[in-house]
Amino acid sequence: MQVRWLSGQPDYEVIWQAMQDYTNTRQVDSPDEIWLLQHAPVYTLGQAGKPEHILNPNAIPIVKSDRGGQVTYHGPGQLIAYCLIDLRRQGLYVRQYVTKIEDAIIQTLAHYGLEGVRKDNAPGVYVPGSAVLNTHYAANELVKIAALGVKIRNGRSYHGLSLNVDMDLSPFGGINPCGYAGMGTTDMRSCGQTASLEQVGQVLSLQLKNQFSVTTESAYE
Numbered sequence: 001m002q003v004r005w006l007s008g009q010p011d012y013e014v015i016w017q018a019m020q021d022y023t024n025t026r027q028v029d030s031p032d033e034i035w036l037l038q039h040a041p042v043y044t045l046g047q048a049g050k051p052e053h054i055l056n057p058n059a060i061p062i063v064k065s066d067r068g069g070q071v072t073y074h075g076p077g078q079l080i081a082y083c084l085i086d087l088r089r090q091g092l093y094v095r096q097y098v099t100k101i102e103d104a105i106i107q108t109l110a111h112y113g114l115e116g117v118r119k120d121n122a123p124g125v126y127v128p129g130s131a132v133l134n135t136h137y138a139a140n141e142l143v144k145i146a147a148l149g150v151k152i153r154n155g156r157s158y159h160g161l162s163l164n165v166d167m168d169l170s171p172f173g174g175i176n177p178c179g180y181a182g183m184g185t186t187d188m189r190s191c192g193q194t195a196s197l198e199q200v201g202q203v204l205s206l207q208l209k210n211q212f213s214v215t216t217e218s219a220y221e
Contacts, residue, residue, distance in 0.1 A: 001032045001209060002031050002033050003036065003205045004033060004035050004036065005037070005201065006035055006036065009038055009076060010037060012065075015035070019159065022158070023158050024153075026084075026156065032084060032089075032212065033084045036080065036204075038075075038076055038079065038080060039074040039075065039078070041060050041061075041076070042060065042063055042073070043072070043073055043174075044064075044071070044072060046068055046070050046071070048070075049064070050071075054174070055173075055176065057175075060073075067150060068151065069147070069179075070178050071175045073171045076168075077165055078164050080160070080161070081162075082158060082159060083150075083160040084158050085097065086155065087152065087155050088156075094150075098123065100212065102123075102125055103207075104207035104208045104211045108200065108203050108204045109127070111203050111207075112188065112193045112195060112203075114127055114131060115131065119142050122178065122183075127142070128140060128142065129141035129184070132186045132190050133191065135186075135190070141184065143184040143185065145163065147161065147177075147178060165188050165197050166187055166188065166189040166194070166196075169185055188200070
């Protein structure tokens with residue numbers, strides 16, 4: 001498996017096309033890849049996403065994507081990990097694959113002393129409201145810190161996950177995050193953790209490597 005760090009804030013549609021190209025042309029022995037990056041501000045609507053979940057986009061562009069899920073926001077300070085994995089070679093079903101991605105996020109948060117949890121019927125990873133500093137959230141309320149959206153084509157995945165590290169959270173107020181009205185969102189900084197995007201990316205890539213049991217090489221672009 002190769003981990004690529006993509007510099008700057010690349011356009012969502014450019015990276016989306018690159019993921020499709022890699023998936024469509026990869027061979028049986030092509031390596032799995034993880035692409036780490038942060039996007040310029042954009043709302044993305046999943047394949048079955050409902051436009052009514054976009055409440056007030058202001059000037060943020062909206063892209064209709066082929067990933068699963070509803071609507072989410074990507075922007076600076078949010079770590080994206082696009083996972084281009086051959087599920088057949090790994091011997092994984094889709095649900096197992098999603099669980100491994102969630103486990104990698106949970107272990108990454110644990111590295112920074114944060115408790116990441118799942119929520120029934122709401123994919124992604126959450127933290128208890130008690131972990132969020134200076135907030136109105138109830139202690140037992142679950143607040144979203146990471147989102148998932150995957151696409152499987154011919155047994156191979158693309159798209160992946162987003163983990164909120166240190167970002168402007170206000171654009172989440174312009175949508176029903178992941179299709180849930182009133183869902184709270186937070187980031188690691190709001191939970192008292194000030195690690196950089198690069199530091200969190202290094203931890204997350206190692207956790208993904210552990211989940212998929214492969215040797216990882218890193219490259220910067």
